[in-house]
Amino acid sequence: MEENNINKLLSNYTKYWPLFLISLVICLGGVFLYLRYWADTEYQISSTLLVKTKDAGQGSIQAESIKSLGLIKNTTEVEDEIGILKSTGIMEKVIANRSLNINYYVEGKVRDVEIYGNDSPIEVLVDETASGLIYDLPIEIKILENNKYELITVMEDKDYRASYSFGDLVEAPFGTFTISKNENSSYVDNGKPLYFVIRNSELVIDDFLKKLNIDLANKTGNLLQIQFLSQNKKKGEDVVAGLIETYVEEMIKYENELAENTIKMIDGRLKLLSGEIEGVEKSVEQFKTRNDLTDVASNASLYVEQANDYKKLISEYQTEIKVIDAIETYLQQGNMDTPIPASLSANDPSLTGMIDQYNATLLQKGQMAQSASDANPIIVNLNRTLDELGKAIIENVRSAKNRLMIAQRNLQSNANKYQAQIAKVPSMERQLVDISRDKSTKEGLYLYLLQKREEEVLSLAAPVSSTRIVSLPKSSTYPVSPNKTALYLGGFLLGLFLPFSIIYIKDLLYNKISSSEELSNYTTAPILGEIAKSTTGETLIAPQSNRTPIAELFRLLCFNLEYLKKSEHNQTLLITSTIKGEGKTYIASNLAITMASNSEKVIVLAFDLRMPKLMNQFGLSDNPGLTNFIIDNDIQISEIIQTHPQYDNLHLIGAGTETSQVGRLILSNRISTLMEFLKGKYTRIIIDTPPIGLISDAFALNDYIDSTIYVVRQDYTKIDCIKTLETIHENGKLRNTMVVLNDSQEAKNYGYEKTR
Template sequence: MEHININKLLHKYLKYWPLFVFGAIICLSAAYLHIRYRAEPQYAVTSTILVKTNDAGKGSIQNESIKSLGLIKNSTDVDDEIGILKSNGIMEKVISNRSLNINYFVEGRIRDVEIYGEDTPIEVLVDETDTNLIHDLPINIKLLDSTQFELKTFVNDENYQTVHKFGDLVSLPYGTFTINAKELTDYKDNGKPLYFLIRNTERVIDTFLQNLSVSQVNISGNLLSIRFTCSNPKKGEDVIAGLIETYVEEMIKYENELAENTIKMIDSRLKLLSGEIEGVEKTVEEFKTKNDPSSVTSNPDLYIAQANDYKKLIADYQTEINIIDAIETYLKQGNTDTPIPAALSANDPSLTSMIDKYNETLLEKGHMSQSASKANPLIVNLDRTLNDLGKAIVENARSAKNRYMIAQRNLQSNANKYQAQIAKVPSMERQLVDISRDKSTKEGLYLYLLQKREEEVLSLAAPVSSTRIVSLPKAGRFPISPNKTALYLGGLILGLFLPLSVVYIKELFNNKISSLEELTSLTSAPFLGEIAKSVDGNIISTTNGKRTPTAELFRLLCFNLEYLKKTDKNQTILVTSTVKGEGKSFVASNLAITLASNGESVIALSFDLRMPQLMKNFGMSESPGITDFIVKKEVPTEQIIQKHPSIENLHLIGAGIEINEVGRLMLSERIEILINELKQEYDRIIIDTPPIGLISDAFALNAFIDSTIYVTRKDITKRENLKTVESIYKNGKLRNTMVVLNDTKAPDAYGYTDKKNNH
């Protein structure tokens, strides 16, 4: 497993620290400018309300009884209330009632500022039905005086500039509206242009609902937390206040509609019962007129009393049957858009529960119909549910009616037993008892319905919402966005990440040697040393006692050359590289100069016969040279050797005349003669050869050399070229191969420095 060198990794990126500092400054500045001039602060407005749920008012039998009287309204589930508060219909009424689809702005140099409420000097009333109305069009308004104003805008490549009076109806190609001046306003005209926008109501509804959240404060409670985000705190407070107000109004309206429908049904039933009671009373009157009632009232006995008790129970059941008949009649008449008065079925809990569910579903359909069409799948589903509930109520009513009728028959059977005992009672008495029983039944039902009617009237006369505001809408003191800490932190991270990415990508696509560590890790050949980058690119000079960092590194190179030598003399040294431009001629030239300055007798050979460079470094002629010696066998060695004019102990041999067939010359026996003669005369022989990555001339000299200096150059030599170095070293293609890294950064300080080159 490859271990990561943290110091090396940090050094790779820290050398680009100015880029990181620049990136951080730029991104932090961008974050500051965004916060200062671009980002619009958003405030959170919160409120808490308490709603009643299905569990409310059911803590005891007494509460259930009070509910049956109509004094406690049908409650709904908390989730349903959340859905109502977040419905399009409620929000549309809030926006319409407060003209929240009209926004007022004061132009700024960089960002326009929205004003609202008392900060606005005018009030715009828009005709939403105008087909020419253009939404989101900036309409500039200039207050000329207390009675007049000027409108200016640009529509369809045409400027419109008109003057109007406050309160007049303004009809223009882009809309119809009325503008009124406010008497109480905090607006101060500082010369900055004022304009307003008429927003599309549907889009405003969507935006407001996205910024609105309603949730339970805790799962087991009935408290709802309402939260709305807005750029203007006062506007946000008005939105929540309007939302709660509209919600309460709609709930009261629904409760009143339920009470009014109940009263209408009871009135209809009371009118019918009133006629029936009048008929019974008239029958009693006629009976007493024809008969003497004294005989009836003077002979009561025990059997009659017991029979009357059973008949009283039979009458009670008959009352329940009549109530169920009324409910059946109500449903059969097709009243599917009005709630069923649940108060009439208080003595049958199962039927009461089903009617409550029917009314709740009808309420949900009513709220949803405000923002959805009849073809909406949800509306269709609710209609189906209402139809199923209606059928279930009818079936339940029939079942209850059958139970009451069976109970009636049983009671009647028992009553008949006693009737047999009172058979001797005069017929007149029996007739009077029957008439009295019928009268008692109808009067009991009449009084019951009359009591229910009074209760519903009382509830309607004093409408009270079950919703209570726990905390009024209040905006926070500080904006919730933009988050300055997050933006600055994000800017800093981005400012560091971008340079890091650039450096990483640069390093990823960089296929060249960039450091000494990288060089030594890619080849096992001995490392001879590194050569600092020369300021002027010329060969070093030893005149006037000047010593540059480059000269010092060449002296160190000579020391390492002796330290790493594998032969006693290490006399003949070949200098080569992979490709042109890596500095092999520069290294050969300076190595020769350094050895000569150390007192050794040195000769440098320009064996790059195709593109010679060595003699140019010294400003000397290439001819006569090596090719002359090889081709012209009569040319002696002394004739091609040139002494350097200023550097003592340094001699050079140029490439000679240009020859096309250089490869054939490299196999000439004259080369061996030349090298052997030079070995007799000089301490060091430095041979500059062509790059071996292109030409194989250097391999022909391997038999005559003691060591090889393979020159690589920082940011020039490719990593893949080091495979060639590794192959040469391991296979011995060039003797005693050692690697030099050229063009590195000069050390910060040396024992001797050249003021001219000190940088």
């Protein structure tokens, strides 16, 4: 069922394939024209740059010297470098150095073509500081003979035309500039006008920065990927190259200024230190001469050295005493079930051995305790051993502590002796040491600054940037914008979407029956069959030998009529519809021919007394007919019956003389007489009635009929009309109501053509 629904949905759209084809051609053609004449083709220019992110400087010598001096703390991040590269200041210098705010064009049939570099025969240098400069004004230049040219433009609805020589300063109302010839130009004059436009530099900067993208080439490194979009490959490469060159120049300039300022600062400090060192040397000389001192400080140094050695030994003994105290405290606190920590070790080998034995015994006890109780002899024995070892350790600790304290007091005594010797050193000797220390400090600082100055001079003499160009600016081979694949795909989808939407909206707003499936959704009456639209325009099917699809469909209709019948005979058939034009007379005529072709004796009654058409289709007269028989009692039934000229079994009764009393005539008892006569003589009686949506004549014939064939025309009958059909079927107003879908599109391919 789901597959059938999908097929039905697809078939509902595929029948409009010409509309889809036209829409696709228009949309794809529109994309082609847009790409050909209106779209701005852009290429992507790419370059890779390696930047140094820490201690930025000209080299390792300069960077280290600045850092160690504490003058500058440079810890530049990659994001900062990206910000510098994308700054308006850098881009402004790029545009100014290369005059990128001046665009050159050659007029085209549809759109003008920009030329750049050697493609342009001229170069324009604009004085942007001059007053009266007009931006975005097309200025045509016509190259003349004798190194002259002519400027042509329209300014404020006034024509401007003037001739100049190349190299002259042009002071025009729209700006001041100089035009020179490009000697390396490959421009070929093909007669198309050449003009240039001066653009506002600020707008050009904003435009270029929007097309510039700088990002990390990878997450962990310092490689920067520079990408720029440009309509001209060479111009885009020049922009990126100029950006990198300007960035490098600015970095070198900054680093050189930094080095020069550092050298000036060092020179000032060296001059000051030189005077201070000279003053300290004179102070030492005067002090020794005044106090008659030689090398007394040598003995004082020896005393200090010995005193320091004793203090070091005292400190070591004090540390060992603290370790022994910690062991004693640990055992006295009763921690008999946990080992003595390894950090509480001592330099005494015997004490260390006893501690190791104690820990080993405690480990053995712990292992035995997992499988034996405390009353186990082995556990008891181990506890006794641990107790004895603990007591032995405590005694050993106390003995060692006493020895260490005696040795510490002896060392302290010796240290005091040397300290006393130091105290005897004259205070003037200490003054001399202070003076000498001050001298040594200043000399060391002087030498250090002198070394750094030489390093700064060397770095300034060899200006090399820390930035390295990994890959030069290179344009993509094919344009990246517009995306032709995406545009053509979008055009293709739009070409499908537009007719799809039109069909969908049409179906959504369509209020007529479009298929047998839709018909079955609105009525519970059985569908007798479908009749395809005649391709020849004939209202009657051909003789019996005709095996066209329509003839086959009427034969199928006769078969279904017998299959769906509810009465024994199903002799009398009433053919009706809701409104005019649904084809009830067409169905009645051809159904009669089909039945007559099957050797049934058939008579057709034209009970559409107001607008009779039945007899006209057969080429017969309506008179005398039904109205004549009903009104005139003298007329016999045999007088109004006509025989079909081709089918002996097919007879017809026309509507008769036109009258305005149809409503009264349809209720006449003469109709009952007529029907009883016909039922006794004919196998099939087919009654063509007027539409029941307009006239109720068909309901008056319900007592005489066996079945009703209700005609619905595809794409003609409104859905609201089916409500009338459903009401008739549910209420039984017409017996055994069955539905025929006329003019069906689905039935066109049914059957087969006649073969020769």
